Amino acid sequence: MPNRTPLGFSRRQVIRGLLATTAFGAVTKLSTGCAPSSDSTGATDEGGSASDEVVVGFIYVGPKDDFGYNQAHAEGAAAMAANVPGIKIVEEANVPETTAVAESMRNMIEIDGAKVLFPTSFGYFDPYILELATEFPEVQFFHAGGLYQEGTHPENVGSYFGYIDEAQYIAGIIAGYASQSGKLGFVAAKPIPQVLRNINAFTLGAKSVNPDITTQVIFTGEWAEPVKEAEATNSMADQGIDVVTCHVDSPKVVMETAEKRGIFSSGYHANQGPLAPEGYLTGAEWDWESIYTSLGEQFVAGETLMAGDIDHILRGGLADNFCKLSDYGPAVSDEAKAAADAALEQLIAGELIIYPGGLKSNSGDVVIPEGEGYKQDNIELEKMDYLIEGVLGSIDG
């Protein structure tokens, strides 16, 4: 056959390419020709119906049902829509931290008429949120993580985050009561301050029950490394560790592995109780439902960041409903429950200081000066670069 030879192949390709290009060009002309009219009518239609409701856009970096970071935000979004009349939410999941998220935000604003956006992944902030916020000064952008800087960043950007280490402290108390071996495990993603705070608070909570208890830390290096997370959990079980918790994007693998190995687990981000019906003790959960609901009420009332009605930095802990604990699992003893509830009450009342004065790191340095200790809002805690005494592991890897 002549078309099998290189020459015949090339000729066919030329003609095919030319034809296809022409056809494509024709389609392009046609579509752009009729586009402006159809687009503008579409926009006004939707704009008309949206005038009495506030459209809020949510963007997630992963799936909405990951039993972790994204699910916590998605549940919060659903609660905002359910609890606040006059709010309409639009959502996109699995949006990577590239121009894709900029395009998603733009579409939500231009096509859906969104007035408020919650791009929830930490990495969306710089440059994407900052660029879009400059371009659309009338749209409010909320970002989880506390990166907003007064004066540097646009006025229509706000950030919110919670002191979830308070919940980790309570989870540590429960873990301290549950552990028979006195060995706890913590599967962590990266040694950044937020993660270190959780590891240290969890350990401090456990040590308040049993001063000799230790927490073995394994850093996987990435936010989503299911294979390494499973390996870490298995090796912890092999070492005789009998309670594991984690700080990774989706705790699903850690919880399921722990349940399979017959050890206790403590959750993070969202409620993983259904994944480990026997061994799940409790978990440190974000309570975005209450925060998003109260923000939604403010949006409907016409309050904005730009007018100064909403603070640019929203922070809080258990007392302000930024975080909460999962319902206690069946393995939690009454004694543990009582101790945890007492500590919870003290934290909410502001009487309990998690990071005491004279605290030592696991390399023996005094990291908090003698005295009162650091309260949650102490700025020093946001630069945390140490693991406390009782934690086995090192932040260098």
Place this chain on the structure above:
Amino acid sequence: MAIAQAAPASWLYRWRRPLEAVALPAAALLAAILIFGVFCALAGANPLAVYGSIYKAAFGSWSAWQNTLIRASPLMLTALCTALPARLGLVIIGNEGALVIGGLAAVVAGLQLGTALPAPLTQIAMAIAAIVAGGLWIALAGALRHYRGVNETISSLLLNYIAIALMNHLVEGPMRDVAFVTKPSSAELDPSLLIGNLPGSRIHYGLLYGLIACVIAYVLIQRTTFGFAARTAGGNIRAARIAGLPVGKLTLAVCFLGGSAAGLAGMIEVAAVQKRLNASLVSNYGYAGILVAFVSRHNPLATVLVAILLGGILASGGILQRSHDLPDATVLVFQGIVFLCVLFSDSLYGRLPWFREKPAT
């Protein structure tokens, strides 16, 4: 003989081949749309409304077109990394790694030179660094193939992991800018070094580079003796050797060219979008490029069209979730169905009776 055959050929007869080349992909697309419609109906959405939304979100307005083209532009370059070596009979899938290495080289060059030279010169230096680094990266797989007989598919795939690990190591260690807290990243490139947008749009100049690269690749492969030699070697390597073609040099050169295209894509991504080096550079452009190359049958011009088609499909992913309550994986389902249908149609070339050349009588 030739004249005697051509004489009875009717007008229709002469146009059967090009018609086949247009009709088959079009039919495949139509079939894919129908199958996807069934999927949508099963998922509880009105297929016609979904088609309308996809069209609107991908090609329905100038804004939608920009969205599509922004997503398509890196794919044109990364696709060449597979398409060019494929003409030589090699299956290279190291696109992602070459892109990362290109981005890494561009950032290193940009940060080292800083503002010492005029900005256009530094930009050219960044592009050359990216092109050379990406090219060498894939040429490595080509060299392993030619000199040691290592399977180039496996070696180029593994080189991806090495490239990504190297970049992660550098941005988390020696190159890390501690002041940037969002994620471990290198320092930011000087604003003067960034690639801007095409006038009156939000599409960066990378689209232009992609189009130019595809045209150059097309001319090189189809219209030069170098391209002819490469295609001959791809057709039958022993025949090529007997004909005295320098197969080793060809392998290295074509792999280098493929890798340099992906490397350039990396440079564009850091200089036009990310502004610094970090893990966001690894966002599947390389792997999507493999898909584009195979669907376009390794023809660099068809690559442009397929990249735009894929860009459009990706651009419509958002509206499927927002307006039709379909799950976020729907767009992947659609993409998968389209590409399976197009690849299947590939096997029908020359088999449909209507398009078959009839023996001249």
